[in-house]
Amino acid sequence: MRASERAYAALREDILEWRLEPGTVLGEVEQSERLGISRTPLREALARLLSDGLVAAQGGRGLVVTAVSVSDIAQLFELRQALEQQIARQAAQHRDPAVFETLAAEFRVAPDLLERSDHAGYYELVARFDAAMDAASANTYLVTALRSLRPHLVRLRRISRDNNSRLRAAAREHLLIVEAVAAGDSELAASATHVHLHQSLTSILATAQMLSTHR
Amino acid sequence: MRASERAYAALREDILEWRLEPGTVLGEVEQSERLGISRTPLREALARLLSDGLVAAQGGRGLVVTAVSVSDIAQLFELRQALEQQIARQAAQHRDPAVFETLAAEFRVAPDLLERSDHAGYYELVARFDAAMDAASANTYLVTALRSLRPHLVRLRRISRDNNSRLRAAAREHLLIVEAVAAGDSELAASATHVHLHQSLTSILATAQMLSTHR
DNA sequence: TAGCCCGTCTTTGCATACACAGAAGCCCAA
DNA sequence: TTGGGCTTCTGTGTATGCAAAGACGGGCTA
Numbered sequence: 001m002r003a004s005e006r007a008y009a010a011l012r013e014d015i016l017e018w019r020l021e022p023g024t025v026l027g028e029v030e031q032s033e034r035l036g037i038s039r040t041p042l043r044e045a046l047a048r049l050l051s052d053g054l055v056a057a058q059g060g061r062g063l064v065v066t067a068v069s070v071s072d073i074a075q076l077f078e079l080r081q082a083l084e085q086q087i088a089r090q091a092a093q094h095r096d097p098a099v100f101e102t103l104a105a106e107f108r109v110a111p112d113l114l115e116r117s118d119h120a121g122y123y124e125l126v127a128r129f130d131a132a133m134d135a136a137s138a139n140t141y142l143v144t145a146l147r148s149l150r151p152h153l154v155r156l157r158r159i160s161r162d163n164n165s166r167l168r169a170a171a172r173e174h175l176l177i178v179e180a181v182a183a184g185d186s187e188l189a190a191s192a193t194h195v196h197l198h199q200s201l202t203s204i205l206a207t208a209q210m211l212s213t214h215r
Numbered sequence: 216m217r218a219s220e221r222a223y224a225a226l227r228e229d230i231l232e233w234r235l236e237p238g239t240v241l242g243e244v245e246q247s248e249r250l251g252i253s254r255t256p257l258r259e260a261l262a263r264l265l266s267d268g269l270v271a272a273q274g275g276r277g278l279v280v281t282a283v284s285v286s287d288i289a290q291l292f293e294l295r296q297a298l299e300q301q302i303a304r305q306a307a308q309h310r311d312p313a314v315f316e317t318l319a320a321e322f323r324v325a326p327d328l329l330e331r332s333d334h335a336g337y338y339e340l341v342a343r344f345d346a347a348m349d350a351a352s353a354n355t356y357l358v359t360a361l362r363s364l365r366p367h368l369v370r371l372r373r374i375s376r377d378n379n380s381r382l383r384a385a386a387r388e389h390l391l392i393v394e395a396v397a398a399g400d401s402e403l404a405a406s407a408t409h410v411h412l413h414q415s416l417t418s419i420l421a422t423a424q425m426l427s428t429h430r
Numbered sequence: 431t432a433g434c435c436c437g438t439c440t441t442t443g444c445a446t447a448c449a450c451a452g453a454a455g456c457c458c459a460a
Numbered sequence: 461t462t463g464g465g466c467t468t469c470t471g472t473g474t475a476t477g478c479a480a481a482g483a484c485g486g487g488c489t490a
Contacts, residue, residue, distance in 0.1 A: 003474065028442070038475045040255070043443090047259060051266050053359065061441070061482065075354040082301035082357070086293060139290040141367075142297070144268065145360050152356075218444065243472070253445045254472090276452065276472070 004041035007031075008048050015054050015065055016154045022067035026055060052151060068155055070208055076152050077201045083146050084197060088189035091136035092181045099132055100182035107178055110171040114164055122167060123157075129174060136181070159207050166203045173199060219256035222246075223263050230269050230280055231369045237282035241270060267366060283370055285423055291367050292416045298361050299412060303404040306351035307396045314347055315397035322393055325386040329379055337382060338372075344389060351396070374422050381418045388414060 011031070014020040032042040046063055049055045055063045106125055113121045130150075134143045160166065173196035180189035226246070229235040247257040261278055264270045270278045321340055328336045345365075349358045375381065388411035395404035 027440095029440090039442090040474055040476090044258070044262060044473095047262055048266065051263065053356075072356075075356045078301060078305065078354055079356045079360060082297045083360075086297035090293065139293055141268075141287075141290045141294045141364070145294060145298075145363070148360070148363075149356070242470095244470090255444055255446090258473090259443095 002041065003037040004044040007035050007037055007042050007045035010035060011045055011049060012052070012054065012151065015049070016151055018155070018158055020065050022065050024065045025058065026063045026065070052148060054151060068152070070205065072152075073156065073201070073204060073208065076149070076156070077197060079149060080153065081194065081197050083142065083149065084193050085190040087133055087137045087139070087142055087146060088177060088181065088193040089186040090139055090142065091133045092184050092186040092189040094138045095136040095181050095184065097182050097184070099136070100178050103129055103132055104175060104178045104182055107171055107175040110174075111168060114167050114171065117164070119161070119167070122171070126174070129178065133181070156204060159211065160200070160204050163203065163207065166200075169199065170196065217256070218252040219259040222250050222252055222257050222260035225250060226260055226264060227267070227269065227366065230264070231366060233370070233373055235280050237280050239280045240273065241278045241280070267363060269366060283367070285420065285427075287367075288371065288416070288419060288423065291364070291371070292412060294364060295368065296409065296412050298357065298364065299408050300405040302348055302352045302354070302357055302361060303392060303396065303408040304401040305354055305357065306348045307399050307401040307404040309353045310351040310396050310399065312397050312399070314351070315393050318344055318347055319390060319393045319397055322386055322390040325389075326383060329382050329386065332379070334377070334382070337386070341389070344393065348396070371419060374426065375415070375419050378418065378422065381415075384414065385411065 011020070011026070020026075026046065028039050028042055028046070031046075032039045035042065046055065050057070050063065054066060056066045058064045107129075110122060110125060113125070134146070137143060173192065177189055177192040177196060180192050226235070226241070235241075241261065243254050243257055243261070246261075247254045250257065261270065265272070265278065269281060271281045273279045322344075325337060325340060328340070349361070352358060388407065392404055392407040392411060395407050
């Protein structure tokens with residue numbers, strides 16, 4: 001694997017997992033030494049993070065990990081609504097029913113996963129759901145736009161994490177989306193997506209509110 | 216200005232204006248010599264074009280200018296529908312009425328521009344319309360997604376170019392969108408956008424059909 | 431003591447050199 | 461003639477060196 005690729009993957013994960021917190025300055029020499037590579041591939045990695053919006057230029061010199069404000073969360077979800085409703089419509093039109101019936105069966109037993117607090121298992125299921133929607137949408141541009149949005153959503157998991165009752169509700173909402181796609185009902189799929197994202201946003205904002213109050 | 220920035224701007228424009236045609240191989244040495252810079256900043260420029268989707272990796276080695284198929288056009292417009300309807304809704308909610316009333320006045324006299332075949336003037340007006348919508352949407356993520364889509368749309372102008380009757384109709388459609396935004400009517404703004412993009416797509420596909428038949 | 435200016439020093443941007451991998455061409459043998 | 465293996469060679473990926481543009485600090489002056 002290329003050094004620049006490894007550096008990108010490593011830095012990206014460090015940011016998504018909050019090991020590099022918002023505001024952290026990423027110096028080229030510092031990071032290249034930390035990752036054991038030279039500045040050239042590291043610069044390439046930083047450029048990609050910049051276009052991802054995970055880091056931002058700090059007044060001409062120096063890159064910093066971007067922050068995620070409450071306003072950012074609302075804006076992210078406006079974009080997410082637009083993209084995921086559209087992808088749900090397209091997926092419902094082009095889907096392979098068998099794929100989504102299999103997914104539906106898995107979401108029906110998702111409460112079992114959550115029962116034993118297997119959050120990783122649940123997130124893995126959601127990742128397969130996303131992948132299936134991407135594939136079924138048959139629209140590379142839509143998928144590309146969504147792929148560039150997802151890292152930011154992953155960062156939000158830290159806020160919604162371990163909210164077991166919310167995850168149970170989310171599983172039911174996902175199930176409805178999958179059933180609508182399986183049935184080829186575009187508008188139901190879009191509306192179910194709308195509902196799901198509305199509930200997710202509401203939950204996240206409530207948690208964010210609580211976190212900021214408690215501090 | 217940085218060399219990498221100049222190289223990016225130059226290559227990007229060459230691709231958007233079809234001076235570099237789809238399928239053209241962009242060798243690092245070749246292009247760096249053409250632009251009078253070293254390979255390091257040129258690689259940075261190519262990496263940005265890659266993430267823009269304007270060039271693609273050619274089997275592990277070599278980057279080529281991407282093609283725009285009829286299927287690509289349809290997919291681009293599906294994404295465009297999702298993004299521009301959303302931005303129209305947001306803009307209608309947050310707009311400064313004065314800005315959009317000024318724009319409306321300009322679109323009312325746009326037929327004069329087209330009368331004297333001042334297409335550049337018309338495209339410049341559309342660019343200001345886009346900028347006003349971006350600013351009014353108050354959503355940086357939405358704007359970023361749209362900004363990454365627009366280069367691909369610019370490439371399509373070569374297909375729809377000089378279709379004067381279509382541009383007149385487009386001006387009327389734009390006017391309706393601007394009026395809806397000025398009035399703060401989100402749903403009308405979204406629907407007017409939907410109509411406009413549907414008509415644009417229909418026109419482009421018809422022209423593309425004609426071009427491919429004639430050859 | 432506060433403010434400004436100058437020198438130093440860090441950090442970035444670019445150029446160049448080197449190493450390696452994949453492709454093209456060639457030769458030899460079947 | 462064709463296929464396989466070898467060689468060469470082009471092109472990419474990475475490291476390093478150098479220069480310039482700021483940030484920082486110290487000292488001087490008012």
